[in-house]
Each structure stands twice: as structure tokens, then as C-alpha cells.
Amino acid sequence: MALSGIQIYKLLPQTNCKECGFPTCLAFAMKLAAKQVELASCPYVSEESKAQLAESSAPPIRLVTLKSDSQEVKAGNEVVLFRHEKTFYNKPGVFVKISDTLSADQIKALVGPADIYKVNYVGIELTLDGFAVSAESGSPGAFAGAVQAVRSATKRPLILMAGDAATAAAGLGVLSGETAMLYAADSANWEAMAEAAKAHKAALAVKGASLDELADLTEKIKAKGVEDLVLDPVSDTLSTGLIFEIQIRRLALKKNFRSVGFPTIVFPKTTAGAAQAITKYAGFVVLESFAPELIYPLLVLRQNIYTDPQKPIQVQPGIYEINNPGPEAPVLVTTNFSITYFSVANEVESSGLPAWLLVTDAEGMSVLTAWAAGKFDSERIAKSVKAFNIADKVTRKRIVLPGHVAVLSGEVEAELPDWEVRVGPREAVDIPKFYKSALG
Numbered sequence: 001m002a003l004s005g006i007q008i009y010k011l012l013p014q015t016n017c018k019e020c021g022f023p024t025c026l027a028f029a030m031k032l033a034a035k036q037v038e039l040a041s042c043p044y045v046s047e048e049s050k051a052q053l054a055e056s057s058a059p060p061i062r063l064v065t066l067k068s069d070s071q072e073v074k075a076g077n078e079v080v081l082f083r084h085e086k087t088f089y090n091k092p093g094v095f096v097k098i099s100d101t102l103s104a105d106q107i108k109a110l111v112g113p114a115d116i117y118k119v120n121y122v123g124i125e126l127t128l129d130g131f132a133v134s135a136e137s138g139s140p141g142a143f144a145g146a147v148q149a150v151r152s153a154t155k156r157p158l159i160l161m162a163g164d165a166a167t168a169a170a171g172l173g174v175l176s177g178e179t180a181m182l183y184a185a186d187s188a189n190w191e192a193m194a195e196a197a198k199a200h201k202a203a204l205a206v207k208g209a210s211l212d213e214l215a216d217l218t219e220k221i222k223a224k225g226v227e228d229l230v231l232d233p234v235s236d237t238l239s240t241g242l243i244f245e246i247q248i249r250r251l252a253l254k255k256n257f258r259s260v261g262f263p264t265i266v267f268p269k270t271t272a273g274a275a276q277a278i279t280k281y282a283g284f285v286v287l288e289s290f291a292p293e294l295i296y297p298l299l300v301l302r303q304n305i306y307t308d309p310q311k312p313i314q315v316q317p318g319i320y321e322i323n324n325p326g327p328e329a330p331v332l333v334t335t336n337f338s339i340t341y342f343s344v345a346n347e348v349e350s351s352g353l354p355a356w357l358l359v360t361d362a363e364g365m366s367v368l369t370a371w372a373a374g375k376f377d378s379e380r381i382a383k384s385v386k387a388f389n390i391a392d393k394v395t396r397k398r399i400v401l402p403g404h405v406a407v408l409s410g411e412v413e414a415e416l417p418d419w420e421v422r423v424g425p426r427e428a429v430d431i432p433k434f435y436k437s438a439l440g
Helices: 005-011 024-032 046-054 104-116 141-151 165-172 190-200 211-223 236-255 271-279 292-305 339-350 366-373 379-387 404-416 428-438
Strands: 064-067 072-075 093-099 120-121 124-126 130-133 158-161 181-185 203-208 229-233 284-287 318-322 331-335 355-360 397-400 420-422
Touching: 005 024, 064 203, 072 093, 093 104, 093 141, 093 292, 104 141, 120 292, 124 292, 130 141, 141 158, 141 165, 158 165, 165 190, 181 190, 181 229, 190 203, 190 211, 203 211, 211 229, 211 236, 229 236, 236 271, 271 284, 271 292, 284 292, 318 339, 331 339, 331 366, 339 355, 339 428, 355 379, 366 404, 379 397, 379 404, 397 404, 404 420
Parallel strands: 093 130, 093 284, 130 158, 158 181, 181 203, 203 229, 331 355, 331 397, 397 420
Antiparallel strands: 064 072, 120 124, 318 355
């Protein structure tokens, strides 16, 4: 049974050292009871207390990690229902299903393009996470061959979808030293599948048509020594699937119901279903096929949801060259908020006009937000100009401020008396027109 905050407090050192990030041990104990911190944050808790606090310090949703030779996918370990409460940590792994009825050449032809698929989104590379090999042939040998063909074409983690332990073991035998996921144990085969997963140190997906069935199966499988479980609450409709996902998340976080405290896996049939799974609350999403035009919006959606709203996406401050600028090219200034940077950079690049783009450290805020917070001012701009030695790159010292902070122009002139300070447009889309008329 989980301990209350007061019970946890009695097991802590009670020194109020503040090294955990909280003012008192009682405050830390209350957060620990609410599953909002980890016991490891306390540097002075005794080993005896650690043993007693094991259940209270364990995450409400178990962390499950799939590993291949060079990559890994993590799911679970979440502590909130909504990211604004704290943040989401492990974005759902997106996998593509491959049938073992295909030949080795056909498998490689499908896996290859998906494996190398990569898109740059505001400076972040978005890719698929792995592949799920489905045993549809009914032959353990064919399944093992398909797993081998997939592995020869990609190093990404794998999910092995096999309905019986013999076929599962044949596939797992190909993946020496890896941590794959075995799908799936149900009320008919759970003992054999648990043994196969335990023997090969694989995670095990558990399939059930109700929460009661899932809870019963997880307890039985844990008793067999398999702890890394993933839940598949089988559903026929989007609404039923959504209800299951929310119920599992709430039971794990709010009720500390350990029997369903695991990440989930979803097999959406449509893009809408995949989008729902990403938002509420799948740990693994297995798509029927790979299509770049469908994968891209899903990866962008996932990135947006699993970006900490309290930590904006940032680019590295510095001086960026656009369209091979020469010493006569102007210096445009912006902040290091990724969307702001890419808005400006894309407009200038697509216009074909050369420019130096000075990205100032504004702690990841947009221009107006940073200016209002005192993170984007004349002193910071001047400091960046000097720190990145821009004067050594240009013969005509022209610096262009964003139109939203025109009020800074006089102060920047005072900080940089050798520079010609201009005020550009408010919106990035107007930069090319401004450049041609005012800077050309």
C-alpha cells in the first residue's frame, strides 16, 4: 500500500537541507506521495528507508525501454495527466508494421525508405522510432527470417507480433543482446508468452478487452518475474479507445492502481486514430504502413505535445550565414526562439537575398515576449555583436532590428556607435520587400 505524505516524512532524514529543491523534508514528502518527484532527489535518505519507500518512490506508470544495438525508445514514467501541470517526458514511439508474408527483398524495400526518413522541424530532426514485425505466415521459420530481414535494413528497435510462444521465441532468437517488445499475451497464452519474454529479457505487451482482464493478467505475469509490461486495451472504436486510455492513465496517476500502471500500445487504422493515440495517451503507436505525407503531421503533432511548454524550443545563439553573405550584406537581428528564427531565416533564404542573421540569447522567447521580460534589450544585442565578432565579417556596419522593438533603436545606437541601426518590419514575411526597398 502506498504511504501518505506524513508516513513518508517520518522515513526521511528530516534535516531540511533543501538539496532536493524543496524548502523542507515535509514538502518533499508530500510531493513524493503525489508521485511528482523521485526519491533519488534526496541525497541523504538511508538504505533502510529506501526499501520501505520503494512503492511510494516508484513511478505510477512504469518506464519501459526498447533497445537495439544503437538506439532506444522509452515509454511511461509520466506523472501528470496534462502537460501544463508539469511536463510529459517520453513521447510515444511511432512504429511501422511489416508482415512476415513478404519476401526479404520486399521487406528491405519497405523498411529502407522508412528507416532513412528524416524531416527538419524548427531545428529538430523528426524520424520514426522502429518497426513491428507481424507473424501472419503461421511459420516460426518465416517469422525469424522476416525479423532478420528487417534487422538487416534498420538498427531501430523492434516489436515482435506473434500469437504463440514458439513463433515469438524464433523471432526473439534473432535479436541477440537487444530488448524488444513481444506482442501479445492474453488470457489463453499468457504463461507461455511470459516465459518467452523472461527468457529473452523482452518487454511483454498484454492484451485484454476490459480493464479488469488487463489488471488480472498483469498481476499473474508479474508473479512470473516479468516486470516490463505494456497494455493493449483492445477497442473497436475511437471513442472506446479514448475512454480506455484515459481510464488507465487516471487509475495509475490518481488512484495509484499498480495493476494498470504501464504504458499502452495502440494499432490505429486511420490517421485520426493515430493522432488520438499520440495525444491521449499511448506509449507506442504502430502504423499499418509508411507514407511520408501521413507520417509528417503525426511526428509534428507529437513533437508539439511533448515539448515542455515551460522550456521553449531554442536554437543556438550565434551568427548564421544566409545565401552566402558578403561584407556588404546587412546584419538582421532576432531571438533564439526556434519558430522566430526559422520564420526569419526561411523568408530571407527563399528570397535569395544574402544576409547575416544574428541570433541573440533571449532564453528561448519570441521577440515581443523577450523584450517585455527584459531578455532582449540593447545591452544584449550589443553584447552579441561583440561576442560573435560580426564587425570582422562586414565592411558596411548595418544592423536591422525587428519592427516590434523599434523603441530599442536609440539605445542600440548608443551601445554600437559605429553601426548604422535600422528598424525592419514587424512580420518576417515582409523582410524581403523591406530588404529590397530599404537595404538594396
